[in-house]
Amino acid sequence: MAKKVCVVGVGLTKFGEHWDRGFRELAIEAGVKAIEDAGISGKDIDAMYIGNMSGGRFIGQEHIASLIAGELGLNIPSTRVEAACASGGLAVRQAYLAVLSGKHDIVLVGGVEKMTDLSTADVTTTLAGAADQEWEGYYGATFPGLYALMARRHMYEYGTTREQLALVAVKNHENATKNPIAQYPFRITVEDVINSTPVAEPLNLLDCSPITDGAAAVIVCSEEVAKKLTDKLVYIAGSGHATDTLALHDRESLTEIKATRLAAKMAYEEAGIRPRDVDVAEVHDCFTIAEIMAIEDLGFVEKGKGGKFVEDGETKLDGSIPVNTSGGLKACGHPVGATGVKQISEIVLQLRGEAGERQVKDARIGLAHNVGGSGATAVVHILERGW
């Protein structure tokens, strides 16, 4: 299929603990920045999609999409999309479909989450709502616990080592030092990770993505509109979305996210490319093991060899396929509903050559991979330079 949809603007808040700012302020900052980056006016936007996981429990607020449209002074169609931590990527996909439908030309996609208004325990409980509440949550399973099961099995089946897991976090923190919006822009060592507080063995504190406030926005539009706005066209060349059971015990495998494999297949086929064609990727590293499974399931490396691939430095900024140049969820931060939109923003910056110190040289094709829960949703987008 011919490429028809573009991304023409990106906007990001700083990721971190915004004690002094509210949900709506964060959303508006990112939205206005994206509008300015695209060189359009708010009045040009004809629809909005907002990714948000749990406004109801984090801030007592549902009906998020109308809230943000109202704050922007717009009466346009505005739709909240939720798929746990994949809410942002899924909002981008809905905007893509809306433009393809011919009903909308210029769509603002926002992702936003305000997580630090609750205690850490309440945040963990809220996040567990992304897993199967009746079969996992009520029995005490938390997300670190579920990913720990996957990590153990991956180590058992493929010989993945504790050090290899740690190296994912080390790399992502290194990348974060080059990203002005990152929550944790400092370096850590393998020893730091291995000696950090145990959370759910084998995962320690520094294997886990943090609790974050933040927002991201992108402008998605038809190729026709994009050509009037810029010479640097960034196309959405492929979009994939797949699901799996919420509960881990119902899955076929503990060492693969099947939804990622299916969503990637859909996106690669639509874009007409193979995994080896990807120059830069943002993948869903909610835990270190998640990044290792992601690079395998996305086809960057054979199943079971992800740990070694990381150890060999292939996913570093100067490696064969730089992964999570933004710092990833681990070090850039993980405001759950915003993450998928931030991933798209990072890829757009890379393709436009605007990623500063973390720029991947001559990146032409980028991939963004967003996961919900322990893998019950995966959304994969492939973006491509048009010049």
Place this chain on the structure above:
Amino acid sequence: MAKKVCVVGVGLTKFGEHWDRGFRELAIEAGVKAIEDAGISGKDIDAMYIGNMSGGRFIGQEHIASLIAGELGLNIPSTRVEAACASGGLAVRQAYLAVLSGKHDIVLVGGVEKMTDLSTADVTTTLAGAADQEWEGYYGATFPGLYALMARRHMYEYGTTREQLALVAVKNHENATKNPIAQYPFRITVEDVINSTPVAEPLNLLDCSPITDGAAAVIVCSEEVAKKLTDKLVYIAGSGHATDTLALHDRESLTEIKATRLAAKMAYEEAGIRPRDVDVAEVHDCFTIAEIMAIEDLGFVEKGKGGKFVEDGETKLDGSIPVNTSGGLKACGHPVGATGVKQISEIVLQLRGEAGERQVKDARIGLAHNVGGSGATAVVHILERGW
């Protein structure tokens, strides 16, 4: 624009207090019924949209769309859409856009809410999340309170009477006696309404829609697919969606839902019809005043004359424009995420001539109107018989 998208199957659970059944059982029952009604198999479905307002707070469960896909044994794209009480109608619109995009052919739309697992006080607090939490909820405003403000102003500006409000509930309960899924299929009188427990003056208990468990599903598909399945084509002839500020104090008017007016305009223009062409309508009667405002804002009657229109019996089953033949939110029940999908189901049944005792004679064009919160979202669909 040519009509291209059809509804080929509908499925409904009984609406009521389902103490013996869970969220997922309700969703699956409605989904399977819609699949059977369409004469397809689950494997034919290539995407799903689920309307749900507040699974996170009602049952501790987010990530609803993957949950339901997983329960059906499908790995297909499945997306939750939330816009408070308009979540269901908005899910139908997203399915409509997805089919128009060319990326999906057969889409299952579900709406589901399990509300009775919480206390009434907690339900009221959760529902207040559809209003502006910072500017309304934290100051104690509830939904009956917000609609009471609108009712008072409507009475002041247009002379709408207490009896006229009550007559909306009386009519909808009468219709519910003819609907096998209705929560409250019994008759009430104007005196019953006026003498029922005050909730927020002038609104009494019998002016308010109830707390309900329930699910509804419809199958949305391309015209091409529909023609292979049935001779009785029901087209989505028009779809409109608009938003407004969450907070009532920011609106231009207290006696009009601007989002309804805008969404209706969009839907009428797309369908190429006028309000007078509508043969049967389901409108959002979360409170009796809401139905009076709806029939005005949808253009069935001049602004301010809705009360008289109801009094004259024009909206009864044998009136000039039968409204809420299902019993409406008031008497059929209001499982918030399911309501918008149930409205579409009711219109499809009416257009197919399958509405039993409540059948509107020779209904050719139907309208469904779904509102979120106190009017910050409105979704309007126009359905049309193709034979």
